[in-house]
Amino acid sequence: MTEAGPARNAGTGKGQETPLPAARRREVIRQAWSVGGATGAYGVSFGALAVAAGLDVWQAQALSFLMFTGASQFALVGILAAGGLAAAPAAVATASMLGLRNGLYGLQTSLMLGATGLRRLAAAHLTIDESTAVGIAQPEPPAQRLGFWQTGIAVFVLWNASTLLGSLLGNAFADPRQLGLDAAAAGAFVALLWPRLRSRDAAATAVLAAFVALVSAPLVPAGIPVVLAAVAAVVVGLRHPGRHERPLEGGDGILTGSDPTP
Amino acid sequence: MWLVVVTACVACYLLKLAGYLVPERVVSGERSGRITTLLPVALLSGLVVVQTVAGPGGQLVVDARVVAVGVAVGLLLLRANFLVVVLAAGAVAALVRAVGWG
Numbered sequence A: 001m002t003e004a005g006p007a008r009n010a011g012t013g014k015g016q017e018t019p020l021p022a023a024r025r026r027e028v029i030r031q032a033w034s035v036g037g038a039t040g041a042y043g044v045s046f047g048a049l050a051v052a053a054g055l056d057v058w059q060a061q062a063l064s065f066l067m068f069t070g071a072s073q074f075a076l077v078g079i080l081a082a083g084g085l086a087a088a089p090a091a092v093a094t095a096s097m098l099g100l101r102n103g104l105y106g107l108q109t110s111l112m113l114g115a116t117g118l119r120r121l122a123a124a125h126l127t128i129d130e131s132t133a134v135g136i137a138q139p140e141p142p143a144q145r146l147g148f149w150q151t152g153i154a155v156f157v158l159w160n161a162s163t164l165l166g167s168l169l170g171n172a173f174a175d176p177r178q179l180g181l182d183a184a185a186a187g188a189f190v191a192l193l194w195p196r197l198r199s200r201d202a203a204a205t206a207v208l209a210a211f212v213a214l215v216s217a218p219l220v221p222a223g224i225p226v227v228l229a230a231v232a233a234v235v236v237g238l239r240h241p242g243r244h245e246r247p248l249e250g251g252d253g254i255l256t257g258s259d260p261t262p
Numbered sequence B: 001m002w003l004v005v006v007t008a009c010v011a012c013y014l015l016k017l018a019g020y021l022v023p024e025r026v027v028s029g030e031r032s033g034r035i036t037t038l039l040p041v042a043l044l045s046g047l048v049v050v051q052t053v054a055g056p057g058g059q060l061v062v063d064a065r066v067v068a069v070g071v072a073v074g075l076l077l078l079r080a081n082f083l084v085v086v087l088a089a090g091a092v093a094a095l096v097r098a099v100g101w102g
Helices: A004-009 A022-040 A043-052 A057-067 A070-113 A117-125 A129-137 A141-171 A181-196 A200-216 A224-229 A231-238 B002-021 B030-053 B064-077 B082-098
Strands: none
Touching (some): A022 A129, A043 A057, A043 A181, A057 B002, A070 A117, A070 A129, A070 A141, A070 A224, B064 B082
């Protein structure tokens, strides 16, 4: 990977910085690729669900290549599966709102990376839960940059490869409902939500959002109940000052309160 | 369908890029930070409900999906891996349907 070089050199404009010892480099790279392997594998389920939702193999691949943010991808195909093209605006809105957090990660990683030009555009694309987590978990700046780039590239490569595998597998089956793929999508959303329910605010938000979706589902077109559920975040976020979410912590490559996909 | 795919991809990329271009003070308010953190929780919770109990016309139906989601929650309580949860949910629903319910 050529990115290892730039990651090490990116800080040369900011005063002298001791280069990373070889042992630490290997350690960071190993962590990055193990996180990439664990996360990337979940692309299989995305690929299968995407073709079950009516996307073709190319469209599923385009999402993993160009959108490259797991929860948004699952949400987009989930809503399209339920509501078809009529639900497209709601599907795009939901995917975008779920992608908003990557922008927040970018606020931190942009300071950490100090990337400019094309490299900044690439860094933005690779800004996901895992690359941010591994990056900010490293104590020394060169390791932070190496961790971010290596994890971003590892997840990108493996997520895309496994998406292709999943969509080809999914295409081999005629009736997705018989296989329980609609329920698999529900299971995926539960599994994406689960690790985020760590604070009382989060639990309150989830309950309120579920209620809003339940009540509105029979009344409004497909996709809209999910958009309406977003109001729960605003309501809970504006109340109860003091019961905060914990700040971002990288830990072992997993951000506090993030889900297990990119 | 391509239009939907590309529009959503562009929107998500621009949001990522915004983090690199927007000065931090514009978005770093405590309240807005809290709302942004809770937003995925609200959306995913809404998605769980819709994907589990909404029928084709939005009416509420109890079928194999409810059983599958119950199993998914059980597995998550046992700290099961993401892929295991997704596969089990699909398999349980397929089984329940094969037996002739939901």
